[in-house]
Amino acid sequence: MRGRKIYEGKWKILYETRDPALLIQRFKDTPMLGAGRPRAKLPRRGAMKNQISAAVFMLLQKNGIPTHFVEVVGERDMLVRRLEMIRLEVVLRNIAAGSLAKRLGMEVGTTLPAPVLEFYYKSDALGDPLVNEYHVRALGLASSEELRVIRETTFRANGVLLPFFAEREILLADFKLEFGRHKGALLMGDELTPDGCRFWDRTTRENLGKDRARRSPAREATAYQEIFRRVCT
Ligand code: TMP
DSSP: OOOOEEEEOSSEEEEEOSSTTEEEEEEOOOOBOOTTSOOBOOTTHHHHHHHHHHHHHHHHHHTTOOBSEEEEOSSSEEEEEOOEEOSEEEEEEEEOOHHHHHHHTOOTTOEEEEEEEEEEEOOTTTTOOEEOHHHHHHTTSSOHHHHHHHHHHHHHHHHHHHHHHHTTTEEEEEEEEOEEEETTEEEEOSOOSTTSEEEEETTTOOBOSOOTTTOOHHHHHHHHHHHHHHHHO
16 A cells, blocks of 8 residues: 655655555654754654544544644655645744744743734745745745635634543643645644644643753653653543
8 A cells, every 4th residue: 555755854754555546645654853962762652643633634624724734644654635835844833832922022931912823934044034024025926815724724723622631631732733735725734742732731731742952862762652642541
């Protein structure tokens, strides 16, 4: 069933299938941290990413939000619809953290009076700069209608995800989405895991996912497993 490899990045590999409209997305067992810092293996990371993403995509689809997810087909593999990706990272923030807190001088942990939507232009050469909708149009990345759908879908997804994670004692501080075109429709693609979202414990406000700044790789691995336990078991 698995055909030619068409893409490999830090987190995933994409393979063709017999159906040109479908791909297999394989999640890699990427070690924690990197770039000169100590690395720790996170056993079964790819498998956990697969299950967390599948659970979240199924939840979104059940709530009328279209995604590329079709079904889980292996421990680290999911069958997905083939997308023509829009070169944007769409970030939605409920709590000030990360680059927003830094850029605007806001205290980390401040609840935002209204969620903040941001676009980043996916360009390694430029370091994924923050852009607004005028820039997106100027770069020809997406049409006004596509931007409208992306905006609406992202806010609707937030409305579904916030209570889902709250029931699991998780505060969804922020998350990153990617979208792509498929047979005339715009679908959510990529993954939804602690590698693209800030998950905080609702009571202690401890970061349960990645925290590039402070965590030891071992603590990060434990936190990752904790998210998996709360979402998938
Ligand atoms: P930031 O505060 O570093 O801009 O990140 C905001 C959210 O977007 C956070 O949940 C992590 C996610 N994100 C990615 O998944 N990939 C990226 O390259 C960046 C910059 C952020």
